[in-house]
Ligand SMILES: CC(=O)N[C@H]1[C@@H](OP(=O)(O)OP(=O)(O)OC[C@H]2O[C@@H](n3ccc(=O)[nH]c3=O)[C@H](O)[C@@H]2O)O[C@H](CO)[C@@H](O)[C@@H]1O[C@H](C)C(=O)N[C@@H](C)C(=O)N[C@H](CCC(=O)O)C(=O)O
């Protein structure tokens with residue numbers, strides 16, 4: 001986990017003062033310097049936060065934390081066997097996140113905060129927003145799947161999409177100290193469920209879309225989508241809740257949660273508050289028109305796909321509510337550094353098209369394939385696998401979503417502790433009767449080479465699922481592996497073979 005190295009607080013805090021409704025066991029108050037939910041990180045004078053976790057209850061580690069110097073324990077279940085001061089609250093995760101923000105000086109109050117949730121598009125939208133805000137002299141910090149950045153453009157590789165509450169508070173403090181005006185952050189469904197953003201009031205929240213994912217963690221789709229819609233509860237009542245208005249799953253989830261805030265809709269439906277019309281599209285860009293609060297503007301984004309137009313439109317509308325001018329929005333999107341591994345073209349002299357993309361949900365796979373199918377003349381060759389120890393029920397749906405491709409190659413993704421063969425079998429089960437993969441090859445390197453070798457001039461190879469990732473997780477091993485680099489190597493080898501004259505002169 002990335003932590004920010006700030007010196008430990010020297011002030012002693014009274015938990016009774018900070019959480020007046022809490023009750024106490026074995027003491028009348030607990031004074032603490034800092035707090036941590038992991039016993040290993042406990043230092044002298046810390047409050048140990050016993051989180052009711054997904055694997056076990058943190059109470060299990062209370063003794064260990066006290067031996068390491070914890071001044072007391074924050075818990076929801078008093079522990080009679082524990083010889084330690086205990087503070088009992090009804091919602092440990094919420095109290096923990098709130099205390100983290102308090103200890104770092106409530107940094108979000110010094111920032112305009114924008115939270116982006118949804119199944120797909122969070123990273124793309126946050127990067128677009130950062131670009132627009134920076135183009136508008138509004139320095140923006142960013143927290144998301146690929147990197148954390150305090151606005152000074154010295155990003156750190158991230159370990160989680162939405163960091164744990166303590167790391168989150170530290171990064172927000174770092175942004176405030178760096179002079180950022182805005183914090184743009186991805187908010188995962190795990191983070192919403194675990195209340196990692198409690199203690200923060202978002203000025204604007206965005207919901208991109210809700211389709212199936214993470215049903216290993218959430219009991220069902222309804223729970224997953226309602227959890228996504230919880231972002232509305234963190235949104236300032238005078239702020240904006242901006243949604244993809246074309247997505248019925250979002251509307252249903254907001255209704256189920258009895259959300260009182262009226263969302264601002266962005267969509268291809270002409271009834272949307274902000275109506276998008278696509279003007280043109282090619283393999284490397286899309287042009288569209290949208291009515292922002294001020295005028296109708298024409299915007300270009302350097303990626304194809306209706307879904308990328310939606311991403312850009314959500315970013316544009318959000319930026320306009322944050323005071324960015326039409327010109328700043330247009331320039332910010334047009335010149336944005338887009339996240340690696342999102343329809344990233346692998347360029348070479350070899351006369352085929354090759355893209356690496358992070359599509360790892362059925363909806364994303366279907367979108368990428370349908371986008372590219374309309375933009376190329378040749379065959380579409382699609383390679384993907386599925387992550388292990390993650391939503392197993394989406395695997396057969398991923399295969400069904402890929403049936404629009406002319407050829408399908410199944411291979412390993414991050415198998416983690418699961419058997420790669422089991423994952424491949426789950427993927428294979430998605431083929432309708434009489435239909436099968438063109439090749440099932442567990443070794444991703446071999447599979448990529450084979451896929452590219454099958455392509456003829458004008459064909460397009462889509463390498464899906466791992467996007468920007470630079471290591472593959474197989475068992476307990478993390479093996480360096482970069483889809484774009486692998487593809488580039490194969491393309492270079494093939495272009496060298498087909499251009500012997502070039503080789504000779506090299
Ligand atoms: C499933 C999940 O989300 N777990 C997260 C959760 O852990 P948990 O509360 O379930 O912890 P637990 O393992 O049950 O342990 C209970 C308690 O005992 C403590 N403990 C445990 C062991 C020990 O030796 N000592 C000790 O004190 C733990 O710190 C914890 O407080 O809360 C922890 C603190 O916030 C997170 O670090 C941890 O994320 C794990 C590492 C994780 O991988 N999460 C992924 C699934 C995740 O959150 N991903 C999303 C993005 C998903 C996506 O879009 O792809 C993200 O936002 O990154």
Ligand SMILES: Nc1ncnc2c1ncn2[C@@H]1O[C@H](COP(=O)(O)OP(=O)(O)OP(=O)(O)O)[C@@H](O)[C@H]1O
Nearest residue numbers: 119120121122123124145307342357358359364367
């Ligand atoms: N608006 C969208 N609708 C559907 N699919 C999308 C959308 N935007 C991106 N995608 C697909 O999802 C993939 C991941 O995009 P991105 O990283 O922006 O989303 P994300 O929500 O951050 O994903 P994750 O939570 O998995 O990190 C892209 O490579 C693309 O295939």
